[in-house]
Amino acid sequence: xxxxxxxxxxxxxxxxxxxAPTSLFDDLQKVLVDLIELHLQGKQAHWNIVGTNFRxxxxxxxxxxxxxxxxxxxIAERMRALDAVPDGRSDxxxxxxxxxxxxxxxxxxxxxVDMITNRxxxxxxxxxTVHDDVDAADASTADLLHGIIDALEREAWLLKSENGAA
Numbered sequence: 001x002x003x004x005x006x007x008x009x010x011x012x013x014x015x016x017x018x019x020a021p022t023s024l025f026d027d028l029q030k031v032l033v034d035l036i037e038l039h040l041q042g043k044q045a046h047w048n049i050v051g052t053n054f055r056x057x058x059x060x061x062x063x064x065x066x067x068x069x070x071x072x073x074x075i076a077e078r079m080r081a082l083d084a085v086p087d088g089r090s091d092x093x094x095x096x097x098x099x100x101x102x103x104x105x106x107x108x109x110x111x112x113v114d115m116i117t118n119r120x121x122x123x124x125x126x127x128x129t130v131h132d133d134v135d136a137a138d139a140s141t142a143d144l145l146h147g148i149i150d151a152l153e154r155e156a157w158l159l160k161s162e163n164g165a166a
Contacts, residue, residue, distance in 0.1 A: 020141075030130060032076055033092060035123060042116060043061075044102050050107070053109050071152070100122060110163055
């Protein structure tokens, strides 16, 4: 019995870590900067909304911000686990995000709902754009994208329902 157990053991020289292609890191970097931008824009809207249902939206935007912040941390930590170096510096985010710019100043509740919903869908769009390439490179990382897409689309649905009509 000892012989069969040792026969199943792998030689230490055979064990090698997964080496992801550079394209995976490039795709994850795109997702990362968009998530960071969503987090920042969500906070900007949170601080500057006015109007009917202000308090409810103010609190709801904190949830969107939390989802985006947690997701950006998940992506950055996945990059590090794969030996890539995430770049979340503000100048990098500004230069590379695909999320539309949020205007300065106060935002009406209805306008803020539409604006942040649109930004959520922009981030999800980036993730859907890179998804197939990420999946081909590493299915485990693609699973992370699935969870983030699900969470963000849920937030978009809850948010846009504020302006919905029956």
